[in-house]
Amino acid sequence: MFQKALKIITTVLLFLVTVHVYGGNGPETTVTFKVHNNTGSAVALYKIENGEAVKLSFRIPSEMDTCMFSFSMEKEGVYFIQRAGGHMPAFNYVIYLKPGDNKSVDIYASKLGLDFDSCKVQSPNHETVILQTWANLFNGVVKLGMNRTKKDEYIIAYNKLAEQAAELKRKTPSNNSFFKKVFTLKLDADLQYARAAAFFHYGERMNSGLDSNSKRSQFYQPIAKQKICNTGLLQSENGLALLKYNLGYQLFQKYGTQEQMLATSFVEKMKMICNDTVRAVYALDRMKQITNYEQFKIDIEPFKKLFTTTDLKQAYQKKVDELTVYAKGAPAYNFSLKDTKDQTFSLSDFKGKVVVMDIWAMWCAPCLAEKPLFKKVEEAFKDRDDIIFIGVSHDGQAKKEVWKNFVEKKGWKNIELLANYDESIGKYYKVEGIPRFMIFDKEGKIVTVDAPRPSDPEFKLLIEQTLQSNSEK
Known part of the structure; x- marks a missing residue:
């Protein structure tokens, strides 16, 4: 029963293509923000899609220091709030929205902060409260993990975080079975991410060193045993990064050097993933980085069969057009x-x-x-x-x-x-x-x-x- 529900959740997540924040069908959902101490900062709204947080849109507060997002929503889900233009290593503020919600959020800003000082959802649902509790715990540990000199402290904090995650799972009310499943999958993915990212010192490109201390090798051993087949990682904003870190760790264990790990072809990495849904997400991410058609034919064309839905086929064809008809230097349309x-x-x-x-x-x-x-x-x-x-x-x-x-x-x-x-x-x-x-x-x-x-x-x-x-x- 759980696997069937997971399959349904993953299918919804993977094949949701957001044209803009106003797309889709379903009841109108509204979030109104009041920005206190407004210094001109815009508010950005993100949603988890395909294992990462995707910015849906942003709003600039009006003269009354308010702004509003209003959109049709078919499925409830996890959203993040961030100062537009800010580049934070994690999302500090979360809100769980359901179709037809009309929510108000108070934001407190300072002129120099990269993110807002605080966000307070008025009358938050219990899902938002639980998610924000987890975000506070998780982000504190992630921040510690970015300090290379405090790895031993990090492992202690990680183990405590794992206990706190288990307790939160137990305390999650069962009256919303959809959220309970999504939340469980997100926590599992976040914990796996926090372990794998620490090995690479949270370096996104995995080229700035790694934790080679043999005394800590046992902490990372579970990564080697993880088969990359679980679509549950797509329920976390860290899911795609987790996928890359897991591939990187396993390749490092296989080849023994960081240079060989980084030189591994995309095709070889795809063969390490044993789930077509996850492989499709990884291929979609790879497509964003490809800038010439020859590379597209090498990396993506062999996996064309993964692009099975209308949305995925359109994404595939759009990239082909971008690299051929719409390539840089091609004649533009004379309208x-x-x-x-x-x-x-x-x-x-x-x-x-x-x-x-x-x-x-x-x-x-x-x-x-x-x-x-x-x-x-x-x-x-x-x-x-x-x-x-x-x-x-x-x-x-x-x-x-x-x-x-x-x-x-x-x-x-x-x-x-x-x-x-x-x-x-x-x-x-x-x-x-x-x-x-x-x-x-x-x-x-x-x-x-x-x-x-x-x-x-x-x-x-x-x-x-x-x-x-x-x-x-």
Whole structure:
């Protein structure tokens, strides 16, 4: 019975593809944040998907220091709250949401902190209380584990953490069987992660040394015995990292050197995983890192049979397109679209300029959240005549007049174009989710058709690199 439930949970997790935080069906779920001592920090919301925490969206507090996330939800689940732009080794604040929830959260911020000082969920459900209790315990041990000089203390703290985990499992109410199973799997994965990560001093790339002290070897021995077959690891935000650490440890035991461990091919690592669901997740993660089609054919093509669902097939084809038709340096699509004054613009009109494009829609809240940041980046380049920023609305021709009024009301002065989502740019580049940002060089060739969002510093950096590269030609 438990294995059947685990299979159902894992299937839901693996094949959930989030277009943006407003996607999906089901009751409307709302989380409202009140940011005390607001210094302009945005609030980011994350969800566990495929063994990692994926950012769904972020919100900038209003003049009243509040912001809200509202989205349709089919399945209850674990979410994390973090200061947008912060890069923390772990998530400090957690909330468990159910379809139809209307939750309020008080956030306390300071100007210099990488994360919020505290987050307090008003009237939290018992699932949130239990998860936050675990997060507090777990994160304290992880922080200790990052100190290479305190490994012996870490092992003592780890053993105590394992006892606390067992106690939390026993105390978890059984009135929500779904949560009880998910929570149990998450705790097991988190504990395995804390053991395996410690061997590599929590170094994500596993290239900054390892714990070679023979006195502690017994602590790591369980890693060698773990077959990488358990889909339960996907229930933790540390699951994907756990998978990589386990592979790294077992390869180190096999070859005896860190150099040979790191040099092991992706294909060999895939053969060590004995569950197709886990292998598919690992392949999806590997695809993000591949930048040329030849490597794709070596690493991913042999495992094409793992991409069985519609979502996985789309992800596979999207990567193929990205590395071929949409590859950097390939000719960009020469669109022809009208602006708010019915003047027609084509990409070829901007030859000699770097073109930065924002694909958005009036109904898309994440798009509208990114728009001011897009404008801010545009402002940074206002003194240059070799770059232009263009907006392309996917609201469609049927809403032409509404779109015109919307743009006018917003006071946007840059070129704003209108298109049907299934024609022109949307059709050629197979745009399925927005916002979407694209960059083209001065010769009308693709730099990227899936750029980071303006809220990511990499967005501006990529523009600067493109301008510099074009200037050197």
